[in-house]
Amino acid sequence: MSSSARGFAEAPQLNADVRLSVEQVSYAYSANPTQAPLFTLEATSFQARPGELVAVLGPNASGKSTLLKLIAGTLEPLSGRVLLNGFATHTLPPRTRGQRIAMVQQESPLLFPSRAWEFVLQGRHAHGRSLRFETADDVLIARNALAQVGAEHLSDRWMDQISGGEKQRVILARALAQQPLLLLLDEPTLHLDIGAQVDLLETLRRLAAANRYTVVVVTHDLNLAGQYADLVALFQKGKCLRVGAPATVFHRELLEQVFQTQLTVELASSGRPRVSLPPVP
Amino acid sequence: MRTRFILGAAYAALVSACCIGLCGSAVRAQADTPETHGTSPKATYKEVVDDYGRAVRIPQPVQRIVSLAPSLTETIYALGLQDRLVGDTDYCDYPADAQKKTKVGGTINPNLEQIVALRPDLVLVTKNLNHIETVQALDNLGLASYATDTHTVQGIISSTERLADILGVSEAGASLGADLEHRLADLQQRLSGIPPRRVLFVVWSDPLISVGKDTFIGDALRWAGASSIVESAQDWPQMNLEEVVRLQPEFLVFAAAHGDSVEASFDSLAERPGWRGLDAVRQRHFAIISDAVNRPAPRIVSAIEELARQLHPEAFSGPSEEPADKKPPVSFSRHHNENRDATEICLCVR
Amino acid sequence: MRPLTLSRLAGYCALLGAVLFIVVVIALKMGAVPVSLYGLGHDLIRVAFRQSSQLSTEYQLIIFDIRLPRILLAIFVGASLSVAGSGFQALLRNPLADPYVLGVSSGASVGAILALILETRVALSPAVAVVFTPLGAFLGATLTVSAVYLLGRREGEIDTPTLLLAGVISASFLSAIIMFFMSTLTGGNYHGLAFWMMGDLSTPIQPLLGWILRVGFFVAAGTIYMTATDLNLLLAGEQEAMHLGVDVRRVRVVVYIAASLLTALAVSVSGAIAFVGLLVPHAMRLLFGSDHRVLLPTAALGGAIALVVADTLARTVVSPSEVPVGAMTALAGAPLFLYLLRRRAL
Numbered sequence: 001m002s003s004s005a006r007g008f009a010e011a012p013q014l015n016a017d018v019r020l021s022v023e024q025v026s027y028a029y030s031a032n033p034t035q036a037p038l039f040t041l042e043a044t045s046f047q048a049r050p051g052e053l054v055a056v057l058g059p060n061a062s063g064k065s066t067l068l069k070l071i072a073g074t075l076e077p078l079s080g081r082v083l084l085n086g087f088a089t090h091t092l093p094p095r096t097r098g099q100r101i102a103m104v105q106q107e108s109p110l111l112f113p114s115r116a117w118e119f120v121l122q123g124r125h126a127h128g129r130s131l132r133f134e135t136a137d138d139v140l141i142a143r144n145a146l147a148q149v150g151a152e153h154l155s156d157r158w159m160d161q162i163s164g165g166e167k168q169r170v171i172l173a174r175a176l177a178q179q180p181l182l183l184l185l186d187e188p189t190l191h192l193d194i195g196a197q198v199d200l201l202e203t204l205r206r207l208a209a210a211n212r213y214t215v216v217v218v219t220h221d222l223n224l225a226g227q228y229a230d231l232v233a234l235f236q237k238g239k240c241l242r243v244g245a246p247a248t249v250f251h252r253e254l255l256e257q258v259f260q261t262q263l264t265v266e267l268a269s270s271g272r273p274r275v276s277l278p279p280v281p
Numbered sequence: 282m283r284t285r286f287i288l289g290a291a292y293a294a295l296v297s298a299c300c301i302g303l304c305g306s307a308v309r310a311q312a313d314t315p316e317t318h319g320t321s322p323k324a325t326y327k328e329v330v331d332d333y334g335r336a337v338r339i340p341q342p343v344q345r346i347v348s349l350a351p352s353l354t355e356t357i358y359a360l361g362l363q364d365r366l367v368g369d370t371d372y373c374d375y376p377a378d379a380q381k382k383t384k385v386g387g388t389i390n391p392n393l394e395q396i397v398a399l400r401p402d403l404v405l406v407t408k409n410l411n412h413i414e415t416v417q418a419l420d421n422l423g424l425a426s427y428a429t430d431t432h433t434v435q436g437i438i439s440s441t442e443r444l445a446d447i448l449g450v451s452e453a454g455a456s457l458g459a460d461l462e463h464r465l466a467d468l469q470q471r472l473s474g475i476p477p478r479r480v481l482f483v484v485w486s487d488p489l490i491s492v493g494k495d496t497f498i499g500d501a502l503r504w505a506g507a508s509s510i511v512e513s514a515q516d517w518p519q520m521n522l523e524e525v526v527r528l529q530p531e532f533l534v535f536a537a538a539h540g541d542s543v544e545a546s547f548d549s550l551a552e553r554p555g556w557r558g559l560d561a562v563r564q565r566h567f568a569i570i571s572d573a574v575n576r577p578a579p580r581i582v583s584a585i586e587e588l589a590r591q592l593h594p595e596a597f598s599g600p601s602e603e604p605a606d607k608k609p610p611v612s613f614s615r616h617h618n619e620n621r622d623a624t625e626i627c628l629c630v631r
Numbered sequence: 632m633r634p635l636t637l638s639r640l641a642g643y644c645a646l647l648g649a650v651l652f653i654v655v656v657i658a659l660k661m662g663a664v665p666v667s668l669y670g671l672g673h674d675l676i677r678v679a680f681r682q683s684s685q686l687s688t689e690y691q692l693i694i695f696d697i698r699l700p701r702i703l704l705a706i707f708v709g710a711s712l713s714v715a716g717s718g719f720q721a722l723l724r725n726p727l728a729d730p731y732v733l734g735v736s737s738g739a740s741v742g743a744i745l746a747l748i749l750e751t752r753v754a755l756s757p758a759v760a761v762v763f764t765p766l767g768a769f770l771g772a773t774l775t776v777s778a779v780y781l782l783g784r785r786e787g788e789i790d791t792p793t794l795l796l797a798g799v800i801s802a803s804f805l806s807a808i809i810m811f812f813m814s815t816l817t818g819g820n821y822h823g824l825a826f827w828m829m830g831d832l833s834t835p836i837q838p839l840l841g842w843i844l845r846v847g848f849f850v851a852a853g854t855i856y857m858t859a860t861d862l863n864l865l866l867a868g869e870q871e872a873m874h875l876g877v878d879v880r881r882v883r884v885v886v887y888i889a890a891s892l893l894t895a896l897a898v899s900v901s902g903a904i905a906f907v908g909l910l911v912p913h914a915m916r917l918l919f920g921s922d923h924r925v926l927l928p929t930a931a932l933g934g935a936i937a938l939v940v941a942d943t944l945a946r947t948v949v950s951p952s953e954v955p956v957g958a959m960t961a962l963a964g965a966p967l968f969l970y971l972l973r974r975r976a977l
Contacts, residue, residue, distance in 0.1 A: 099876065111724055111726065112726075134634040387952055421696065
């Protein structure tokens with residue numbers, strides 16, 4: 001976790017408190033090199049500390065998923081850099097990246113079914129030599145991961161025989177088994193009912209605090225973001241409009257401009273904003 | 282640590298595979314002593330060069346022969362050595378006695394185990410019917426093999442004589458050769474001055490396949506007073522029917538073991554579109570000869586004579602010329618010129 | 632939760648190894664010439680004690696020079712095809728992938744035909760002529776593999792759907808070339824090549840080629856095995872594998888080259904034997920699970936067993952003639968394929 005002997009391109013940051021530093025990161029994608037880019041992400045910056053939960057918020061096709069991939073290091077930024085504990089994520093070797101960054105996203109359908117515990121054990125792959133048998137430690141960590149998401153009872157079930165919500169939990173457990181520094185989630189609440197959504201976010205908040213993860217969640221759900229995030233980055237069409245605490249970002253005019261609909265914003269007693277549709281006259 | 286264990290196990294498997302291989306070659310090395318081949322205790326050899334250009338050591342005398350081609354089987358019978366023939370292929374059917382010999386499979390991939398079990402002194406192969414891999418495999422097994430390769434009728438005769446020398450029956454070979462030469466010379470004399478008939482030798486009708494000019498069949502046609510319309514250097518060229526119609530051969534020649542079935546199929550052939558464009562089909566100018574023409578063996582000379590009779594019957598008129606086993610043609614009339622638009626003429630014999 | 636342990640893996644391999652041993656013993660016994668098991672055991676002991684001169688020599692020849700090399704060939708060709716099939720199925724994330732899907736066998740056939748045509752034009756010494764066809768086949772296979780690799784890339788790295796398309800199209804194109812050339816071959820050669828293309832173990836190969844096949848198998852299969860856990864993760868999806876710490880680029884190239892090498896070696900010596908590379912991995916998955924650490928070795932052993940059985944049947948059912956072994960594997964393979972399909976294992 002601390003600086004290794006390998007010579008990465010970046011030197012550690014002076015501010016040891018910041019774990020994730022997104023610095024002026026931009027991206028452009030065009031299908032044809034000669035054509036104008038189909039999509040761009042303009043320079044974005046923010047920072048996050050261990051234990052914090054960041055919500056990347058915005059309507060569809062606003063560049064949220066692209067930002068997540070840039071943070072994960074699987075895409076190379078056009079300009080700027082993403083630093084995780086001082087090391088640029090894009091330059092990390094795959095193995096190291098697997099040890100530090102975990103991604104939870106909509107899964108491709110499994111080619112051949114496996115059991116939940118096998119699935120979670122895959123998260124241990126980045127630790128240890130490539131070709132090996134899992135050690136007792138690995139098994140313990142995997143079991144703990146399942147316990148932390150409340151999915152221990154699913155351990156022996158086949159992945160193609162559990163519900164969407166349960167599968168989501170197992171996927172999260174796999175990410176936890178990686179023992180990462182950074183936990184990234186791409187629209188995790190998409191197919192979940194409200195109870196499951198709340199459950200998930202509560203779990204994430206709890207884990208972030210307990211295990212000192214930095215969590216970045218991409219979502220378009222305003223209230224979940226407002227309720228659980230420490231930091232919100234609001235995006236529209238590839239441009240980051242504002243970054244800050246939910247109360248500072250959730251201004252009615254700004255939200256109405258971004259989401260193209262009438263909204264009302266209330267501030268709850270906890271200091272967290274709540275967004276709702278205006279009453280029907 | 283564990284990975285190394287796995288690797289170690291894998292390479293242990295490699296080592297054991299090597300051991301099996303080494304065992305095999307060690308045993309073979311021990312077995313590669315002259316006394317272990319054939320049944321003769323004395324070890325005299327004859328060194329000859331076969332048609333592959335290989336130097337072959339053949340144990341003498343040759344008591345047990347395996348033939349891997351029908352033509353070679355026939356040649357052995359023609360040389361009177363059938364008692365020494367211990368095995369032949371599934372396709373060796375002439376003479377009838379050859380069918381009773383132990384079979385070793387086909388010509389392309391004969392059963393090596395069966396050949397080895399027969400303990401032959403010599404295995405005979407042909408260059409164009411058998412495969413070089415078979416020859417190499419026989420070499421690796423320590424069995425002597427001799428390959429023949431013939432492209433002309435003369436070549437067949439000289440190859441037969443050479444084979445006779447190798448097998449220790451030079452006199453039989455010489456007399457057989459002389460007899461065949463005599464018959465060919467006789468034929469040539471009869472046909473001198475008569476222009477050759479332009480023919481198409483039909484190997485297969487669908488697709489239309491004929492023979493090339495460098496094959497022994499092509500040469501046989503020439504000896505029979507025929508001139509093949511096929512100019513191809515390929516051995517079995519596929520012919521374009523339009524091209525054949527343009528060339529208008531005078532006769533179609535078929536080779537078959539049974540003449541009657543060919544007649545029936547010829548009738549159906551005549552019904553097919555395109556084929557009626559051929560004069561030879563419309564006028565039923567076809568000749569059928571035995572399938573001996575397909576084998577580079579002494580019997581091919583009989584097939585040549587048969588074909589010559591059918592193409593040039595005028596050269597064979599006269600009471601003393603009628604061989605005993607040939608029936609007279611059903612009906613025919615003399616040809617002096619190209620005028621053949623008269624009634625249908627069937628020259629099918631047998 | 633029962634993660635895989637070395638002892639369980641060793642147990643599975645030992646089980647299949649025992650089955651293979653039994654199958655080999657039966658195969659040694661069967662053939663055109665009868666061999667008794669007691670006599671066989673007795674003779675093997677004599678060989679081990681270096682008393683081989685006491686053996687009947689035809690017997691010796693048959694067992695050690697004909698049957699055993701052929702069985703060994705079947706073992707390594709079967710193992711190569713099965714491991715290559717497993718590799719391609721993981722690489723292309725497609726359960727219908729077999730070793731020939733990327734055009735390797737078509738390329739090998741074209742190479743073999745060209746070698747045959749060249750052989751008739753150029754006079755070669757018999758020693759060279761025998762290795763000429765396998766050499767031509769191998770060259771054809773490797774050229775095809777390289778071409779498909781170059782065609783199957785996007786932005787410099789292998790793109791799986793593009794690779795699959797490039798392979799399928801190359802295979803079709805090469806098949807057309809094969810048909811074109813086959814019409815120019817003479818009768819005996821034509822028959823021989825058709826036999827080879829169906830998959831044929833009856834032609835004994837030169838010992839050197841046998842060694843190359845064996846060494847090549849261990850090297851290539853060993854290389855694929857090193858990526859076994861990576862392949863497990865790859866099955867979950869390429870993006871997911873990347874996030875879990877797999878160097879997807881490197882693994883794809885390594886597996887592609889190694890699996891293609893295995894296939895090229897196998898096809899060069901024995902033609903395109905059908906179904907083994909496709910079905911053995913699925914059967915092994917059904918029995919032992921999809922973990923590649925187990926799948927790869929069991930597929931190798933399973934492939935060896937399957938091909939030895941098929942080859943033994945091929946050379947005994949119409950003895951002394953032979954059926955091409957590819958016909959046997961197809962006859963057995965198609966019903967098995969349907970069975971697996973019904974069981975939804977595919």
